[in-house]
Amino acid sequence: MTSEIIRTEHVVKTFTVDKKAHSVLKDVNLSIETGEIFGIIGYSGAGKSTLVRCFNGIEKANEGSIFFEGQNIVGLKSRELRAIRRKIGMIFQQFNLMPSRTVFGNIALPLKHSGLSKQQINKRITELLELVDLPDKRDAYPSQLSGGQKQRVAIARALVNHPKILLCDEATSALDPKTTKSILYLLKKLNKELGLTIVVITHEMSVVKEICQKVSVLDKGKIIEHGDVYSVFSNPQQELTRSFIETTSALGSVKALIETQSPVVQLQPGQLLLKISYTTSSVSEPLISYISRTFHVDANIVFGDIQILSGNPLGGLIVILSGQKSAIDRALEYVKQRHVAVEVLNHG
Ligand SMILES: Nc1ncnc2c1ncn2[C@@H]1O[C@H](COP(=O)(O)OP(=O)(O)OP(=O)(O)O)[C@@H](O)[C@H]1O
Ligand SMILES: [Mg+2]
Structure with a gap:
């Protein structure tokens, strides 16, 4: 009570x-x-x-x-x-x-x-x-x-x-x-x-x-x-809440990497730079290896920041995805269906 x-x-x-x-x-x-x-x-x-x-x-x-x-x-x-x-x-x-x-x-x-x-x-x-x-x-x-x-x-x-x-x-x-x-x-x-x-x-x-x-x-x-x-x-x-959260997560630093054109986030034509983040507490499957295998896309993890909050994983990964456009679209669709948020940060 x-x-x-x-x-x-x-x-x-x-x-x-x-x-x-x-x-x-x-x-x-x-x-x-x-x-x-x-x-x-x-x-x-x-x-x-x-x-x-x-x-x-x-x-x-x-x-x-x-x-x-x-x-x-x-x-x-x-x-x-x-x-x-x-x-x-x-x-x-x-x-x-x-x-x-x-x-x-x-x-x-x-x-x-x-x-x-x-x-x-x-x-x-x-x-x-x-x-x-x-x-x-x-x-x-x-x-x-x-x-x-x-x-x-x-x-x-x-x-x-x-x-x-x-x-x-x-x-x-x-x-x-x-x-x-x-x-x-x-x-x-x-x-x-x-x-x-x-x-x-x-x-x-x-x-x-x-x-x-x-x-x-x-x-x-x-x-x-x-x-x-x-x-x-x-x-x-809210945007303000997001700005507070970014101060505790390494994922926010990707913006600075893009702005300074860091080699780690340079893209080839057709590649996508993605931020994949958890939005529910239930995600535990090996998402990246699954989409690579199933949709024939290459996923290169640039960096990640996954923390445990209240016993649940929180945070996400910065990933460069390459492959056929239709394969990438299907992979993204799949990820979204798993209640994982996907944000396209940059295109090649
Ligand atoms: N006694 C007072 N007389 C006049 N204005 C006041 C008084 N106390 C606070 N304020 C004003 O109220 C607003 C909010 O102040 P407050 O101290 O509650 O903010 P805060 O969120 O605690 O900020 P901080 O993180 O800097 O401590 C400020 O603009 C401040 O100038
Ligand atoms: Mg105060």
């Missing part, structure tokens, strides 16, 4: 600067289920941070509703909002730790008026330091920590009140690829072990691919595409 933790309906957010109104969120509708890792991707200025700040009421939506566990938080008084905020943890790109406090002091900060005893606070922080794998950094200051360690402290601080959901705003954007992986791995672990719902805001498709189950693409304040990550990656509907 799944249930909705956050639902937005027709959310509009406008900022007024120098008496001029700027619509930053325009009719945003989305639904986040309890227990999932949900990605929101978009370029800089799309409105991602504004949207998540509306989720915990730091920003007030001008129109529409935002339901947290069924309760509309738009228009709530600050006292009621504070109670809701305790159930929502948040982490940021720049970690936002207090430089004058130790790791312990930073994590303990949200417990200030909690009424917990010193002993209880100690116990909770010891647990959290174990959870984020920093047991020996309890007395260190932020300046003595690496970026990855700082983000682990920020995660521990965000979890101190046992929130139901963790909002991550570009949480790995300041980290190198290896540290990014280790933080994403930690988020996955928290999702699994604590059943924590996680919202990941990012401009990097590789982050979405690594940990999210669902993704919404935000562009100029609107959700332009949404779905489970495999469907969106294998069959993107």
